[in-house]
Amino acid sequence: MDEILNASLEEMGMADFDCSCGKHHKMNIKKLIMGKGVLPRITEIAEPFQDRKILMVSDHHTFTAAGERVLEYLEKDQYMVKNLILDSGNDILIPDERVVGKVLLNIEPKTGLLIGVGSGSINDTVKYISSRTNIPYVIVCTAPSMDGYVADGAPLILDGRKISFPATLPYGVLGDTEIMKHAPQRLIQAGFGDVLGKLTALADWKLARELNGDEYCQTCVTLVQRALKKVLNHVDGLAKREDKAILYLIEALNLTGVAMGLLGISRPASGAEHMLSHYWEMDFIAKKRFPELHGIKVGIATPIIAEVFQMMQDDIPENVMKEVPDREYCEDMLRRVGAPVFPIEIGIDGELFYQSILEGYKVRSRYSVLQLAVEHGKIQNIAEKISSRIYE
Ligand SMILES: [Zn+2]
Numbered sequence: 001m002d003e004i005l006n007a008s009l010e011e012m013g014m015a016d017f018d019c020s021c022g023k024h025h026k027m028n029i030k031k032l033i034m035g036k037g038v039l040p041r042i043t044e045i046a047e048p049f050q051d052r053k054i055l056m057v058s059d060h061h062t063f064t065a066a067g068e069r070v071l072e073y074l075e076k077d078q079y080m081v082k083n084l085i086l087d088s089g090n091d092i093l094i095p096d097e098r099v100v101g102k103v104l105l106n107i108e109p110k111t112g113l114l115i116g117v118g119s120g121s122i123n124d125t126v127k128y129i130s131s132r133t134n135i136p137y138v139i140v141c142t143a144p145s146m147d148g149y150v151a152d153g154a155p156l157i158l159d160g161r162k163i164s165f166p167a168t169l170p171y172g173v174l175g176d177t178e179i180m181k182h183a184p185q186r187l188i189q190a191g192f193g194d195v196l197g198k199l200t201a202l203a204d205w206k207l208a209r210e211l212n213g214d215e216y217c218q219t220c221v222t223l224v225q226r227a228l229k230k231v232l233n234h235v236d237g238l239a240k241r242e243d244k245a246i247l248y249l250i251e252a253l254n255l256t257g258v259a260m261g262l263l264g265i266s267r268p269a270s271g272a273e274h275m276l277s278h279y280w281e282m283d284f285i286a287k288k289r290f291p292e293l294h295g296i297k298v299g300i301a302t303p304i305i306a307e308v309f310q311m312m313q314d315d316i317p318e319n320v321m322k323e324v325p326d327r328e329y330c331e332d333m334l335r336r337v338g339a340p341v342f343p344i345e346i347g348i349d350g351e352l353f354y355q356s357i358l359e360g361y362k363v364r365s366r367y368s369v370l371q372l373a374v375e376h377g378k379i380q381n382i383a384e385k386i387s388s389r390i391y392e
């Protein structure tokens with residue numbers, strides 16, 4: 001029981017165990033390899049597909065960062081690789097129908113494996129196509145920027161709207177810290193923000209267990225908490241791009257993915273802080289503005305949700321409040337990695353902010369501290385107080 005608590009991340013990819021929460025948890029990622037200098041292991045991951053063609057997808061930045069070397073390793077070992085570099089010029093690659101179509105049109109007959117080299121957009125595109133073509137995929141992570149490498153949903157843009165499509169888990173995930181530590185600082189800050197958000201996500205999950213009877217798994221919580229602690233203890237190393245700190249960050253991101261995969265729900269990864277982030281994002285997309293990186297928004301939302309918890313503490317059981325981080329602590333952590341701390345820094349105005357506190361609970365039907373505040377008729381007062389603290 002709970003063997004997973006003693007497993008390495010690499011072993012967790014194939015976890016299969018009876019859990020003390022009463023459920024049987026199972027994962028199916030054949031190769032989950034993170035570490036310093038692990039990039040050459042791409043040939044080991046691709047081995048079962050040696051007699052088929054491989055389509056490798058990257059963009060200009062990620063090809064230079066890692067794709068070029070991945071291609072070299074594979075070709076040296078006689079793999080048949082078609083190399084597709086998506087051209088987004090100086091713009092950020094948006095995973096929309098044009099990009100998905102382009103990748104699809106480049107899949108030749110007898111293609112047995114897709115390899116994505118990149119982070120957010122490339123990961124989502126390749127993952128989606130893998131799920132629709134049944135061709136397995138491997139993602140080579142170029143930045144520790146979000147927790148979607150080990151996740152089975154693919155958020156894509158269709159007709160200008162963001163839709164989260166059901167997709168599939170990867171066959172393999174390869175993350176070399178030698179590569180990821182050179183990622184743009186903003187992507188590292190975003191990854192950190194997404195990890196920081198787990199603090200309030202876990203508090204929210206416990207709240208939902210206590211007040212709403214939601215299912216809960218202490219083993220998965222322990223896994224995420226341990227990984228989280230390592231990241232928070234090495235926050236200054238992240239600003240300096242130290243290998244160890246980068247490794248802890250990508251491990252925490254992927255481990256949260258494993259926890260989600262084991263449970264089949266995103267509770268360990270996403271609570272009210274993600275609702276605020278989504279609310280802001282929908283507004284940005286509707287106004288055709290750059291929606292900002294996922295983790296940057298989640299990071300900013302985390303101290304705000306911590307504050308909502310504090311303001312609701314009279315209605316929250318003590319064992320839940322114990323899990324809630326301090327607002328000031330979260331803000332300090334963001335500052336230390338150089339990430340934006342206040343919503344205004346990414347262009348969220350007072351009106352949007354106020355509305356997001358009032359209506360954030362509507363983003364998805366999931367019990368959270370926002371829902372609790374709504375039920376107790378306190379949300380308006382909370383929205384006014386936090387807004388005036390931040391905006392006046
Ligand atoms: Zn469990």
Ligand SMILES: [Zn+2]
Nearest residue numbers: 147194294298
């Ligand atoms: Zn997230």
